[in-house]
Amino acid sequence: MTDLRDAAMRSKAWPFEEARRVLKRYGKGAPEKGHVLFETGYGPSGLPHIGTFGEVARTTMVRRAFELISDIPTRLLCFSDDMDGLRKVPTNVPNREEMAEDLHLPLTRVRDPFGTHDSFGAHNNARLRAFLDRFGFEYEFASSTQYYAEGRFDEALLTVLERFDKIMEIMLPSLGGVEAERVNTYSPFLPVSPKTGHVLQVPTLERNVAKGTIVYQEPDGEKVEVPVTGGHVKLQWKPDWGMRWAALGVDYEMYGKDLIPSAELSAKICRALGEPAPELFNYELxxxxxxxxxxxxxxxxxxxxxxxxxxxxxxxxxxxxxxxxxxxxxxxxxxxxxxxxxxxxxxxxxxxxxxxxxxxxxxxxHGGEVPASTLVVPFAMLLNLASVSGARDKDALWGFIRRYAPDAGPETHPDLDAAADFAVKYFHDFVAPERRFRAPDARERAAMEDLAARLRDWQGGLDAEALQSLVFAVGKAHGFEPLRDWFKALYEVLLGASQGPRFGGFIALYGVEETIALIEKGLAGELAA
Known part of the structure; x- marks a missing residue:
């Protein structure tokens, strides 16, 4: 273990580089909270997507790397900002008219258009958790609504109230462009109206630090005083991000490159609240x-x-x-x-x-628990096999695969079985519609006739490397320079694409007699037709 840890401390793999940055925060031992906290964020106004997967997967890689170089316990918190007000109705949900009636309510108070959960926020949170569970991520789920209502942010929110002017100094210069008109009305606090339940973007008219309250004006003109604690307000998202880091002691978070300015502001707010900002990592889009x-x-x-x-x-x-x-x-x-x-x-x-x-x-x-591969035929080769065989399902491919790898089977080679199924679907959806066969020119025709003749005399079995040498020799004999032009001709005439597999391996998989027949079809113009 010591040798592995030493190697990890020197590794240039980016998760280890990130893990070492986190470790530097606590070079003298574990933090007071007893663990290192990794966080990912999710906006439940929409369904989890490929970016959600990427952020949790990458953060998990850094967390696992950290656990190899340190004995400090870790946690991964997947935080859902579900107290946000619904700003617009998504286009990909049913019952949109009903949802339009719930605009500006917190997502956890918006009726679920799918009718399966107590709210739209709860629906999307459930989808998020099922999504993360599907891939075996180890995480803890956190709801903004729950954290605000249960008072987990109360202490930090009172500090925001106390340092209101400092936070305004950070935020106001950033309100340029389309947000410039908000300079005179901006407040980090968004009251939740006791009248309508709406999350209100209104100015803070008065602040009472001793009482822990703010005063704002309702749309109907009434002035209302509410505590900043207990879920009566939430913060604008940039102050909210920084407050969350400070309140929870977040040590590491990733975000997309488009959020760099927001992350910089949130880091300043976190420090203004008296806590160090997390180690941050921005990824490209x-x-x-x-x-x-x-x-x-x-x-x-x-x-x-x-x-x-x-x-x-x-x-x-x-x-x-x-x-x-x-x-x-x-x-x-x-x-x-x-x-x-x-x-x-x-x-x-x-x-x-x-x-x-x-x-x-x-x-x-795999977090160090790396399985063995059972994919004895490359996926690209399976695609080409699906192409020339016209396979409609994976069973058709297995007929060729067993001849090439007689010891392979769906039970013993699950990677190969799954890949065969994927390859047939991929070929029919993407490769087949784009295939463009052509007829060979005179030199290409002569070379392919020569290749077919040599294959008829072939006695070397299904040795992929030997077959590759044979194809290579035919190209040289017919003066192809560079030789990639010879292979490109084979792909375009026989497979309908400008790129393809190692042709010797393809012959070994598809079969010598079958390849001869394919060449004859290409020379006869049947494929191009």
Missing amino acids: FLDEAGQKISKSKGNGLSMEDWLKYASPESLSLFMYQKPKTAKRLYFDVIPKAVDEYHQHLRAYEGQDAAARLNNPVFHI
Whole structure:
């Protein structure tokens, strides 16, 4: 354990780099609260999505890394800001007219349009918890409504009242652009109207620190005095974020790059309340196929459900692990590569020493309990097999797979079985509509005829490397320079794509006789037709 910890303290894997930043906060021992607190935030005005998964998955990776380099206990708090007022009716829910009647109520008082829970906030919180449980995350759930009502924030809220002017000094300069008109009306406190239950954005007219109250004016003109404790008010979200960090002693939180200015303000507010701000980590945003930022409201890019229809959650975790500080396209075409890279890392892990394992993404994906890969055929190869075989289900692929790997079966190779099912779905949904076969030119035709002839005489069995050498030799014999032009021709004529698998491996999987027949179809123009 000591050697592993020493290696972790030197590892350049980003979760360990982040974990060491957290450890520096408590170099002399555990904090007074007895644990290190990691937090993620969730806005339950919408359903949990792929960004929610990414934030919890990445934070969990840092938490596990911290637990390897330190004996200080940890907690992960998934916080739902469900006391926010409903500002607009979502477009993807039923009973929208009824919801419109509940505008400005806290989300936990908005009627559930689905009719399954006490409120819209409760519905989305339940969805969040089911979502996190599905992936086996270890976390504690926290509700803003509950924390405010139970008084868990009371002490911090009284400090906000006491330091009201300081917080206004922090916030007011930030109210530029569309928020500039709020400079004269802004208050960090949002009273919950005892008349309507609405969360009100109104000025604070009077403050009484001794009594712990504020005075504001209702829309009907009546002045009302309410305590800032016990859930009678909530804070604007930026002060709320900073107050939460201070009240709970949050040590680490991630957020998207678009929230950098907000996080900086919240950190200042946290310090103004007398507590150190957490260690913060901003990650880059995901882009769609056109390079535009993915938006929940636009529905562009790839959803969580989309990914899991075609690949495992572990492959998505790998995508989240890789280069969190780099903007990445999150679209369907990244899935096959992520699947194969995940299994490449699994296979590499078996032969690595301790230091190399700590730098392997699968260590962080699985928290050190790394399984063996049973994917003996790459996902990209399965896609091509589905293409040429016209398979409608995974059972059709298994007929080819068993010939290539006779010891493999669905029970003994669950990764392969799942991937075969995913590959058929992915091929029919994305590959088949985009295939564009072409006829070979004269040199390509001669080379393919030569390849077919050599395969008819082949006596080397299903040795993928030997078959690859054979294909390679044919390309050289017919003067292809660079040789990738030869392989590109094979892919475009036989598979209808400009990229493809190692062709020798493809022949071994699909079969020599079957490949000869495929070449003959390509030469006859049947595929292009």
